[in-house]
Amino acid sequence: MNNNLNNDANQNPDGTKQKSTGLKGMMEMVSTVFWAVVIIVVVRCLLFAPFNIPSGSMIPTLLIGDYIFVSKYSYGYSKHSFFFSQPDFKGRIWYTPPQRGDVVVFRSTKPPFDYYVKRLIGLPGDTIQVKNGVLYIDDKPVNRRSDGPYTYQESPNKPEITENLYTEYLPRKDGSIVEHKILQAMINPCGEDLVCNGDINPNYTIPYHVPADHFFAMGDNRDHSADSRFNDPNTENYLGFVPIENLIGKVQFIFYSYDSKYPVWQFWHWPQEIRWNRLFKTVK
Numbered sequence: 001m002n003n004n005l006n007n008d009a010n011q012n013p014d015g016t017k018q019k020s021t022g023l024k025g026m027m028e029m030v031s032t033v034f035w036a037v038v039i040i041v042v043v044r045c046l047l048f049a050p051f052n053i054p055s056g057s058m059i060p061t062l063l064i065g066d067y068i069f070v071s072k073y074s075y076g077y078s079k080h081s082f083f084f085s086q087p088d089f090k091g092r093i094w095y096t097p098p099q100r101g102d103v104v105v106f107r108s109t110k111p112p113f114d115y116y117v118k119r120l121i122g123l124p125g126d127t128i129q130v131k132n133g134v135l136y137i138d139d140k141p142v143n144r145r146s147d148g149p150y151t152y153q154e155s156p157n158k159p160e161i162t163e164n165l166y167t168e169y170l171p172r173k174d175g176s177i178v179e180h181k182i183l184q185a186m187i188n189p190c191g192e193d194l195v196c197n198g199d200i201n202p203n204y205t206i207p208y209h210v211p212a213d214h215f216f217a218m219g220d221n222r223d224h225s226a227d228s229r230f231n232d233p234n235t236e237n238y239l240g241f242v243p244i245e246n247l248i249g250k251v252q253f254i255f256y257s258y259d260s261k262y263p264v265w266q267f268w269h270w271p272q273e274i275r276w277n278r279l280f281k282t283v284k
Helices: 016-047 266-275
Strands: 048-052 066-071 103-107 114-122 127-131 134-135 144-152 161-171 177-184 214-218 247-256
Touching: 048 247, 114 127, 114 134, 144 177
Parallel strands: none
Antiparallel strands: 048 066, 066 247, 103 114, 103 247, 114 214, 127 134, 144 161, 161 177
16 A cells, blocks of 8 residues: 655655745735735726715715715826825826816815815816806806705714705806706805805805916805815915816716714614615716
8 A cells, every 4th residue: 555645745854845835825925916016006096096075065966975986097197196296297198178067186285285076167267256156157157957955964963954956057168068966055144245254255256267277166065165266375264276287087986985874883784874876876
């Protein structure tokens, strides 16, 4: 009887074969991790980047707890397209101009240089103004339709808010129309005053002339959004115009969404907190 079957691993008493096999396995693992990191970096920098929505400035288009994918390639690439900003990289390469009505992510120009998600309202050369809550582009009012009241709650520990819901019809340069929803407070306490509670009145503003290589951005939740209407750098809500190189990309779709009604440790509520109807929803 042959008692040496399947015993070839013991043929080298010094253990050379075992070490060689172990080293090969380790190198394969390192190679796998390396290429996985390369793929992630390429996708993250050049194709798609994930972001989450922490505030209600884009309600009802985007809700707190939405997770979105942003296409990095939509407008080309700038020094802010990568993990670390490249100070010597000026302008954009492979640039495709954004269109009015695009929902975009951009980098703030003020410390701590946070990322914002807003809707592009004004393009270079446009004149933007809000009068009595109505948006004007180049002195022409943007059409909108009243859709009645809309009630929402930003978080479980905050009261419900009821505002007016409108469908706004944004005109593009090519003649097409972007149809989207906006919210506006039912009461404008400041009327036609340009200053309200020490800051700008979001429902009645001065005309803003969008300079070259800049954009004018606004939140769809018009009375609860710090955006390009706030153009005084000495105020807390200052954002101003968005420089062309600060654009990160265009919001494409929601890949995950949850409603945090319960503490995170109550894991048994997790399935019911997922907003299933928002998963993979296209953002317009």
